[in-house]
Amino acid sequence: MQAKQLEQLLHQEIPITQALAIEVLELEQKNILVKAPFDQNKNIHNTAFAGSIYTTATLAGWSLLTNYLKINDLPGSVVLASAEIKYQKPVNGDIIASCQLPNTDELSQFHQQLTKKKRGRLTLEIAVTEEEKIKAKFIGQFAVV
Amino acid sequence: MQAKQLEQLLHQEIPITQALAIEVLELEQKNILVKAPFDQNKNIHNTAFAGSIYTTATLAGWSLLTNYLKINDLPGSVVLASAEIKYQKPVNGDIIASCQLPNTDELSQFHQQLTKKKRGRLTLEIAVTEEEKIKAKFIGQFAVV
Numbered sequence: 601m602q603a604k605q606l607e608q609l610l611h612q613e614i615p616i617t618q619a620l621a622i623e624v625l626e627l628e629q630k631n632i633l634v635k636a637p638f639d640q641n642k643n644i645h646n647t648a649f650a651g652s653i654y655t656t657a658t659l660a661g662w663s664l665l666t667n668y669l670k671i672n673d674l675p676g677s678v679v680l681a682s683a684e685i686k687y688q689k690p691v692n693g694d695i696i697a698s699c700q701l702p703n704t705d706e707l708s709q710f711h712q713q714l715t716k717k718k719r720g721r722l723t724l725e726i727a728v729t730e731e732e733k734i735k736a737k738f739i740g741q742f743a744v745v
Numbered sequence: 746m747q748a749k750q751l752e753q754l755l756h757q758e759i760p761i762t763q764a765l766a767i768e769v770l771e772l773e774q775k776n777i778l779v780k781a782p783f784d785q786n787k788n789i790h791n792t793a794f795a796g797s798i799y800t801t802a803t804l805a806g807w808s809l810l811t812n813y814l815k816i817n818d819l820p821g822s823v824v825l826a827s828a829e830i831k832y833q834k835p836v837n838g839d840i841i842a843s844c845q846l847p848n849t850d851e852l853s854q855f856h857q858q859l860t861k862k863k864r865g866r867l868t869l870e871i872a873v874t875e876e877e878k879i880k881a882k883f884i885g886q887f888a889v890v
Binding site: 639 | 758759760761764765784785786787788789790794795796797799800803804807822824825826827828829830831832
């Protein structure tokens, strides 16, 4: 998929992403960059809302994995099983979430699970950054079912 | 605050809560019930979206604590420092998040921190239920700063 195609898919299939004004800035096989603009996602303290930060990170992980399945013609749907997030510093502007697929060993194990059992699990780390500083760290366990 | 007052505060100060169509169903000093309707918060699998489930839980915790400060004339603003969530089963309808303040010991310790240091931390557990079954469990560390 191209970044814009993925963005359209999100807006169509997960309606709340339209209100968050989610943009897919970059999409490659092994990495993704997702943005939620500040104005739609601010809170009472005039910083980015914790729920929007989490949601943007979730969408980055879900999208990267969904794209990986598609590219590799693998079966199944991606769901988030559990996650944890640490808000290290306030985000004062747009929310930018970035995610890379893990190293080759972990990824090929996941790939094998999927081809053998048609199910698999993968942990993804997602960073929310502002001016290249990490503001929040998200770790999600994604499942393919 | 009354439930409707709190709902208005959320809609005004955290704009994305309007798009999520957040409703505060119940608000008492020690417990809260917050709803996000299904239609605005569904995902590609036609179940409730993981990001909306998390956000509804976050708003329940934040609101209950903000109301507690107000009632008890305590200083400070509530922020979410970190959280974890487990999605145990899909939510097939409206998202309902419920939260109770912890037992008296924990609460009075928190109360003392706030009066002495004007800062404090409290862990809140929030359950997302459907037809009285728990579908997701959220644990959040809230800070008053």
